[in-house]
Amino acid sequence: MMRFWSLLSCYLMLLLTTLPASAAALTVGAIYVGSVNDYGYNQSMHDGLATMKEAVPGVVLLEAENVPETAEAERVMEGMIQQGAKLIFATSFGHQQSAFNLAKKHSDVFFEHAGGWMIAGNFGNFFGATQAAWYPMGVAAGKMTKSNTLGFVVGVPIGYVIGNVNAFALGARSVNSAVQVRVVVTGSWSDKAKEATAAGALIDQGADVVTMHVDSPATVIQAAESRGVYSIGFQSLAAQKLAPKGWITGLGFIWAPFMTRTAKSVIEGTFKPAMVREGLGQGMLTIAPFGSAVPEPVKTLVVAAGDKVGGGYNPFIGPITDNTGAVRIPAGEAWGGDKMGNFDWYVEGVIGKAK
Amino acid sequence: MQRDFVMSLRGFATSAARQGALRAVAVALAALAIFALLLLADGKDPLHAYRDTLVYVFGNAYGFSELLVRMTPLLLTSVAVALPSRLGLINVGGEGQLYMGAWLASAGALAFPNLPAWLLLPLVTVSGFLGGALWALVPGLFRAAKLVNETISTLLLNYIAPLIVSFFIFGPWRSAESSSYPQSPAFVDAARLPSLGGTRIHLGLLYGLVGLALYALLMSRTRWGLEMRAIGGNPEASLRLGIPVAGYLVAAMTVAGGFAGLAGMAEVSAIQGRLVANLSPGYGYMGFLVAWLAGGSAAGILVMAFLFAVVSSVGDILQITQGVPYAVVNLLMGVILFIVLGQRGGGRR
Amino acid sequence: MSTSLSVAVLMSSIRSGTSLLYATLGEMVGQRAGIVNLGLEGNMLIGAAVGFAATFLTGSPYLGVAAAALAGMVGNLLFAYIVVERRANQLAAGLTLLFLGFGASALIGRPFIGVIITGLPRFGDFDPLVWLAVPTALLMGWLLFRTRWGLALRAVGEDPAVVFAAGRRPDLLQYEALAVGGLLGGIGGAHLSVAFTLSWDEGMTAGRGFIAIALVIFAKWNPLWAVIGALIFGGAEALQLSLQAGGADVSPFLMNMIPYLLTLIVLVFWGWNRRSAAPAALGRSFFGVE
Numbered sequence: 001m002m003r004f005w006s007l008l009s010c011y012l013m014l015l016l017t018t019l020p021a022s023a024a025a026l027t028v029g030a031i032y033v034g035s036v037n038d039y040g041y042n043q044s045m046h047d048g049l050a051t052m053k054e055a056v057p058g059v060v061l062l063e064a065e066n067v068p069e070t071a072e073a074e075r076v077m078e079g080m081i082q083q084g085a086k087l088i089f090a091t092s093f094g095h096q097q098s099a100f101n102l103a104k105k106h107s108d109v110f111f112e113h114a115g116g117w118m119i120a121g122n123f124g125n126f127f128g129a130t131q132a133a134w135y136p137m138g139v140a141a142g143k144m145t146k147s148n149t150l151g152f153v154v155g156v157p158i159g160y161v162i163g164n165v166n167a168f169a170l171g172a173r174s175v176n177s178a179v180q181v182r183v184v185v186t187g188s189w190s191d192k193a194k195e196a197t198a199a200g201a202l203i204d205q206g207a208d209v210v211t212m213h214v215d216s217p218a219t220v221i222q223a224a225e226s227r228g229v230y231s232i233g234f235q236s237l238a239a240q241k242l243a244p245k246g247w248i249t250g251l252g253f254i255w256a257p258f259m260t261r262t263a264k265s266v267i268e269g270t271f272k273p274a275m276v277r278e279g280l281g282q283g284m285l286t287i288a289p290f291g292s293a294v295p296e297p298v299k300t301l302v303v304a305a306g307d308k309v310g311g312g313y314n315p316f317i318g319p320i321t322d323n324t325g326a327v328r329i330p331a332g333e334a335w336g337g338d339k340m341g342n343f344d345w346y347v348e349g350v351i352g353k354a355k
Numbered sequence: 356m357q358r359d360f361v362m363s364l365r366g367f368a369t370s371a372a373r374q375g376a377l378r379a380v381a382v383a384l385a386a387l388a389i390f391a392l393l394l395l396a397d398g399k400d401p402l403h404a405y406r407d408t409l410v411y412v413f414g415n416a417y418g419f420s421e422l423l424v425r426m427t428p429l430l431l432t433s434v435a436v437a438l439p440s441r442l443g444l445i446n447v448g449g450e451g452q453l454y455m456g457a458w459l460a461s462a463g464a465l466a467f468p469n470l471p472a473w474l475l476l477p478l479v480t481v482s483g484f485l486g487g488a489l490w491a492l493v494p495g496l497f498r499a500a501k502l503v504n505e506t507i508s509t510l511l512l513n514y515i516a517p518l519i520v521s522f523f524i525f526g527p528w529r530s531a532e533s534s535s536y537p538q539s540p541a542f543v544d545a546a547r548l549p550s551l552g553g554t555r556i557h558l559g560l561l562y563g564l565v566g567l568a569l570y571a572l573l574m575s576r577t578r579w580g581l582e583m584r585a586i587g588g589n590p591e592a593s594l595r596l597g598i599p600v601a602g603y604l605v606a607a608m609t610v611a612g613g614f615a616g617l618a619g620m621a622e623v624s625a626i627q628g629r630l631v632a633n634l635s636p637g638y639g640y641m642g643f644l645v646a647w648l649a650g651g652s653a654a655g656i657l658v659m660a661f662l663f664a665v666v667s668s669v670g671d672i673l674q675i676t677q678g679v680p681y682a683v684v685n686l687l688m689g690v691i692l693f694i695v696l697g698q699r700g701g702g703r704r
Numbered sequence: 705m706s707t708s709l710s711v712a713v714l715m716s717s718i719r720s721g722t723s724l725l726y727a728t729l730g731e732m733v734g735q736r737a738g739i740v741n742l743g744l745e746g747n748m749l750i751g752a753a754v755g756f757a758a759t760f761l762t763g764s765p766y767l768g769v770a771a772a773a774l775a776g777m778v779g780n781l782l783f784a785y786i787v788v789e790r791r792a793n794q795l796a797a798g799l800t801l802l803f804l805g806f807g808a809s810a811l812i813g814r815p816f817i818g819v820i821i822t823g824l825p826r827f828g829d830f831d832p833l834v835w836l837a838v839p840t841a842l843l844m845g846w847l848l849f850r851t852r853w854g855l856a857l858r859a860v861g862e863d864p865a866v867v868f869a870a871g872r873r874p875d876l877l878q879y880e881a882l883a884v885g886g887l888l889g890g891i892g893g894a895h896l897s898v899a900f901t902l903s904w905d906e907g908m909t910a911g912r913g914f915i916a917i918a919l920v921i922f923a924k925w926n927p928l929w930a931v932i933g934a935l936i937f938g939g940a941e942a943l944q945l946s947l948q949a950g951g952a953d954v955s956p957f958l959m960n961m962i963p964y965l966l967t968l969i970v971l972v973f974w975g976w977n978r979r980s981a982a983p984a985a986l987g988r989s990f991f992g993v994e
Binding site for chain 2: 746785786795797800801802803806807810907914917957958971972975976
């Protein structure tokens with residue numbers, strides 16, 4: 001018995017003394033709410049970080065997938081900080097509070113949260129300015145639809161996502177006033193079985209163009225393709241290959257330049273917290289290549305709409321009524337970037353309840 | 356070889372608590388060995404993994420504090436299983452009772468934001484207890500009236516409780532701030548269970564320890580405990596002796612549910628600070644396993660809950676340092692259980 | 705709701721309920737032999753992960769489903785070993801399988817997340833597993849109620865001592881029942897990954913294994929009722945999503961509660977009428993006084 005315990009303690013001491021010293025220029029930690037191979041949001045984040053790692057010498061990247069949007073995230077990020085991380089990317093919306101709590105605790109660690117609004121001395125926020133970018137997507141859908149019914153699968157119905165649906169609807173109705181957008185909410189950023197069923201339900205209602213705001217577009221696109229309807233992608237450009245026949249276009253994120261800049265600023269000690277929102281034409285968001293089914297005139301229209309948005313066009317200029325007939329944005333007013341989280345109503349032409 | 360090892364340990368220890376603790380260690384070591392093989396098969400380095408665990412979990416104030424944080428709900432949900440088990444009742448409804456405790460506690464916190472802490476906190480605590488208790492009362496009544504077996508009814512109610520919580524956070528309780536993300540508004544500070552220093556260890560741990568102590572005292576030193584154990588041993592004889600069996604059945608289920616409800620209350624009050632959707636990664640079921648592995652003994656529950664917390668922490672570390680998915684911790688847990696179950700033999704619980 | 709929409713919801717329920725039906729039938733066979741498997745979810749996850757991986761590696765979804773069935777069987781046999789051979793507490797053993805299934809499926813499926821597979825083809829509106837679902841239920845009904853094997857199996861679930869006295873081996877029958885159960889559970893999981901969503905994600909069964917356990921109770925341990933039950937439980941989700949698409953304002957959470965409330969009410973009703981369709985020895989293990 002004694003021999004056993006003494007052997008065990010020797011073994012333990014041996015292990016503890018062989019810890020390597022850390023020699024990285026910067027250890028960066030990243031947490032994802034899903035898997036990085038999801039053809040969607042998490043993959044786009046991971047790709048950006050991988051590019052950042054190549055671009056900045058001496059970066060060590062720690063990653064954790066499937067980190068739930070609960071206080072558990074705090075544990076994981078703290079673990080990364082213990083491993084020496086000085087810059088943490090909290091990539092999912094629901095990770096914000098946990099990251100913010102840690103920012104208060106560790107003033108020497110810098111945090112970047114994706115998609116929220118909190119700011120602190122060592123806490124910045126970044127995202128693509130997606131709402132306006134959905135406008136050209138709506139233009140594409142409005143032109144390609146024959147049934148005048150578009151389907152939108154929503155994961156978590158937060159204000160920013162509702163804003164995306166609204167811009168999509170506004171874009172579609174700007175080229176086709178008969179169009180209606182039907183919305184189905186699954187309740188979670190990623191639930192493949194629900195997404196497959198939701199897409200099917202929308203198609204059953206006559207939707208011949210389907211799109212989504214969930215973490216991974218793959219399931220919805222595959223469902224659309226198997227039923228022979230069009231699809232518009234979101235989050236990652238890689239999704240195009242899932243729908244060789246039905247792909248119209250999509251929106252993709254390019255995070256790498258921002259991430260590289262941020263990493264460098266931390267190394268050089270010049271980190272400045274900011275609310276970064278880059279739209280089309282500014283770097284973070286781009287329109288995906290068109291599918292083979294899209295005719296030239298439609299392509300031109302969509303590209304023109306994209307350029308317009310890139311040039312600063314804001315689709316949310318009053319008067320805008322919601323789908324119950326009430327005026328939400330009066331004439332002469334506009335909802336700018338800071339109000340994008342406030343949507344709790346759908347524009348006219350959207351069939352669904354926002355709250 | 357494994358059997359011999361355990362047999363010699365059994366000869367070494369005599370008291371039940373010591374036996375339980377040593378058994379836990381033996382099981383853990385055996386499981387770690389098997390897990391190391393699995394890691395190797397996946398191309399990972401088990402030595403590195405275990406070393407990281409030792410350093411970041413035991414050799415580290417934060418890591419150790421998180422162990423206690425993880426243990427807290429397990430202490431409560433395992434008492435929720437152990438108490439009724441003494442009467443021969445099987446409560447697998449810890450999950451649902453936890454959620455309903457969280458729900459009622461949130462109702463209390465949200466309804467009275469202006470009360471001072473010394474009033475609000477007890478109110479929220481009692482609500483949490485009540486929520487879980489009521490959710491277990493129904494299966495208790497069904498069982499006492501010989502209508503539905505409590506295993507089935509508590510299992511079914513486990514599904515309904517999270518749906519009720521989701522209904523409220525997506526609907527009537529949805530906070531308008533944070534861009535309408537489905538969650539309740541944040542609780543006022545007066546409704547939050549206080550934490551220890553800068554860690555996340557909170558008063559819930561005290562609830563758990565006190566609950567455990569009360570359970571141990573109840574069973575071993577009170578007349579109620581004696582009568583409950585009699586019911587568990589021979590319900591018919593107890594009935595003939597005049598013991599109010601039905602009353603005890605209902606009371607045990609209700610109190611048990613209350614403990615699980617406290618676990619839920621602690622989660623929303625101390626850790627989350629609001630009502631959210633995914634409160635529990637299976638604390639109710641883990642509590643069942645903890646209680647079962649501990650053979651219903653309070654000291655055993657303490658040790659086993661600690662063991663489970665350690666295993667969960669291994670998962671966190673592995674995820675960050677080795678890129679192994681956190682779900683692999685379930686594999687480790689499963690392996691441990693498989694060994695224990697395989698060894699017990701003879702049909703004993 | 706118009707007829708065409710009702711038809712669409714029905715079709716969606718059928719597709720959605722197929723994996724549930726297979727899992728329910730599997731659990732039912734085991735319970736008929738007196739063994740409750742709480743770890744069905746783990747079983748299904750293993751089936752889903754292995755099925756997806758095998759489909760990708762072999763290029764054939766049929767081989768994928770076969771591999772999933774095999775893997776499910778292996779998982780359940782591990783469970784059978786500790787329950788039948790080692791006489792372990794069934795609930796604890798089931799939870800063990802649950803944990804093992806979660807962990808193993810995550811490890812197995814990890815390299816395959818995001819890959820594209822050719823899933824099961826559709827014949828008409830449904831893939832082969834959907835077409836075979838009701839026939840499988842009928843087959844199980846026949847096996848349980850019209851064969852000697854089924855009779856012996858049900859007898860084990862009622863009173864193992866009697867079976868032993870009759871010269872058969874109850875433990876062997878239980879192993880066989882659990883093997884069949886594991887096979888079906890694996891197929892149920894595979895349907896989700898190889899036909900329904902064409903993808904794999906950790907924990908993708910989302911509680912279907914537990915729903916199936918409730919379904920067994922709802923179906924009164926009868927395979928034919930399981931078909932109705934799977935439609936209702938599978939339909940609840942399809943219905944609320946379809947209602948949303950149609951513009952109706954219905955709470956998905958309230959709708960999803962209905963199947964469970966229904967089951968509970970039905971159980972109370974039976975208890976009131978002193979009727980129990982449960983296998984007697986299953987009741988014994990539920991009461992846990994071992």
